[in-house]
């Protein structure tokens with residue numbers, strides 16, 4: 280088997296209530312197609328990853344919390360950066376880790392469709408940060424095109440069902456308003472998204 284590696288930026292253990300159900304370990308990887316103005320990882324994303332790990336090596340690093348994962352229904356959450364750039368790696372990790380662990384992926388869905396196709400079999404829950412559903416706000420904030428995110432969201436909804444999707448809708452100071460945030464939430468409800476979380480970005484001075 281070839282050496283499929285993950286560009287590890289950081290690993291954070293024993294998290295609760297931030298990355299999906301139960302106790303989770305957040306595994307952050309390098310690379311992202313967007314350029315969000317308040318991205319807390321912007322500096323890190325531009326640098327070379329601290330290290331590259333195989334699925335076996337990552338499993339060894341996170342196995343220490345096996346009992347917590349099993350007891351709480353938690354597991355490993357891949358973040359970033361854009362986790363779905365590493366969909367193939369995530370699926371290999373899923374195949375190797377205990378089946379009771381829950382595997383989640385935090386994503387903007389600003390990725391080509393093939394990454395979604397690769398991720399579906401290995402990811403139990405997609406945690407989507409949609410930014411904003413308005414094309415102009417989305418472009419101003421991320422530099423990207425909202426159509427890619429919307430089309431990918433529709434595809435995931437049709438392929439996996441609403442239960443496996445949590446969509447987070449941010450209030451982004453200076454980029455959208457509470458009304459814009461609610462408009463985005465309403466558009467998502469109309470699409471059939473059932474699990475929504477509205478929250479506010481905390482903006483740190485650069």
Ligand code: SF4
Nearest residue numbers: 311313315318360387
């Ligand atoms: S999608 Fe996330 S990691 Fe990528 S630039 Fe935006 S905030 Fe940063």
